[in-house]
Amino acid sequence: MPVMKCGPLRPIQRVMLIFPPFFDVKHVFDPMVCPPLGIASLAAYIRDRVDVAILDCVAEAPGQREPEGDLYERVGLSWDQILDCIRAFAPDMVGISCLFSNQFACVRVLSEKIKREIDPDMVVVAGGTHPSFLAEQTLLKTAVDYVVLGEGELGLAGILDAHNRGERVEEIDGIAFRGENGAIRVNQRTTWIENLDDLPLPARDLLPMEAYFKAGKPMAYHWRKRRNTPIVSSRGCPFGCPFCSSYLHWGKRFRTRSAENVLAEIAHLKSRYDIQELKWQDDNLTADRKRAMAIFRGMVDRGLTMPWNTPNGIALWTIDDELMGLMKQSGCYQITLAVESGDPDTFAAYVKKPFSLDRAREVARLAKKHGISTVAYFIIGFPGETLEQVQRSMRFGLDLGVDYLVPFVFNPLPGSDLWRTCVESGRITEDYAYEKGNHYHQARLNVAAFDARELELIQRRTYLRNLLRMPLRNPKEFAAWYGRQLFFQPDFLALFAANIMDTGKLLFQKAMGRPAGTSSS
Structure with missing residues (x-):
């Protein structure tokens, strides 16, 4: 994996923040399709420093599934589609959200593809709960350059300032990175945003809002009105x-x-x-x-x-x-x-x-x-x-x-x-x-x-x-x-029936005295 280069850091003028596809178990659940407020909040916070775009790989292709072995599938844009979007925006930095652990494989594959197929000097950052708590593992197993730990606004802004203003990466609170000798350094977060009213509203204008309304699969799936959105207070x-x-x-x-x-x-x-x-x-x-x-x-x-x-x-x-x-x-x-x-x-x-x-x-x-x-x-x-x-x-x-x-x-x-x-x-x-x-x-x-x-x-x-x-x-x-x-989810009945049948099979296996296996899906 790359190490931090000696000399001036690459200036960053354009940033693309990506909510990656999911790796999920086949035929068990449709993934939720809802605005990723985490990266929308980050985009709002840094848009006065850089040009920023958001790519939600699930919302852009919620019904697109590609097999990943016998049991799993990747839900969302394909690798080539994602890379085409990155090339079209031509960012200096790509930030990849990893809110759920079943997105970590996407962080690994996508970071490697960006470095290999687009630009080996592209700055790649990961954030979200999984890399925040497994920062060293993330840096060892991926081509990511930085991990932003926990609450991300201050850490991401610090990285941008280090690249654009000559400030020291080593002094940024709440990030992890590889040093010049390849050693991984983790600066645990010690500061938090004290007044949340100071934060700008999430940059929903950079999200495909109509896609979320059309999908009708918000967090936890329950809804009364299709034009719904998450909010955090x-x-x-x-x-x-x-x-x-x-x-x-x-x-x-x-x-x-x-x-x-x-x-x-x-x-x-x-x-x-x-x-x-x-x-x-x-x-x-x-x-x-x-x-x-x-x-x-x-x-x-x-x-x-x-x-x-x-x-x-x-x-x-x-x-x-x-x-x-x-x-x-x-x-x-x-x-x-x-x-x-x-x-x-x-x-x-x-x-x-x-x-x-x-x-x-x-x-x-x-x-x-x-x-x-x-x-x-x-x-x-x-x-x-x-x-x-x-x-x-x-x-x-x-x-x-x-x-x-x-x-x-x-x-x-x-x-x-x-x-x-x-x-x-x-x-x-x-x-x-x-x-x-x-x-x-x-x-x-x-x-x-x-x-x-x-x-x-x-x-x-x-x-x-x-x-x-x-x-x-x-x-x-x-x-x-x-x-x-x-009415709104044509595949709901088939998915529901498949889960009921799978449950019946598990119960039958138990009744017959055979070990209950895991899901056959």
């Missing part, structure tokens, strides 16, 4: 759940945009893009209850009421009848309860957020009272978790009475405390292959206290049991959501 999380890396990526201190700043963005989205629905991507939207009330009340008072949901979760400990009522009034139609585990011992060990299982029950009850649909996220198969604990957790989930119950199979997120535990215990190595596939619906690791292949059966059986109850528990929601899927 805060960063950071102080709670430090050991399975999560978000609080390390964005910092442990909860930082917020002011209610006035957020309302101004909503007004801009409505007037500029005719946005008719919001997807709050905050980890803890209502953690500052007073601010949340001001946002929701402002939406009502200023004529900004529109459907919205919280696909990334919500601060359950802040929710009461008054807040839930105002949420409904401002347009909330769905909340996500990130319960994580319904087993008391697992919950106590792994969930550090300040709520209880009883509180989760109360919030689910309040949502039903106000006519707000509910999604509940659970994780099964934590390190050392027993079969009985997993079954107890899923019974709790079913008894919770939510509309959509989503159990994820535990896989260690790079950078999280449990990832480090799995490395230190020998369950995985630091070179564990994250390159391909969405593994949160597949049991690829044996970290629980029983055969991990059972997890897929439990996961699928629980999901189906909750789904079968939904037509009776909430027939309006059932008809509306599945009706939209059938």
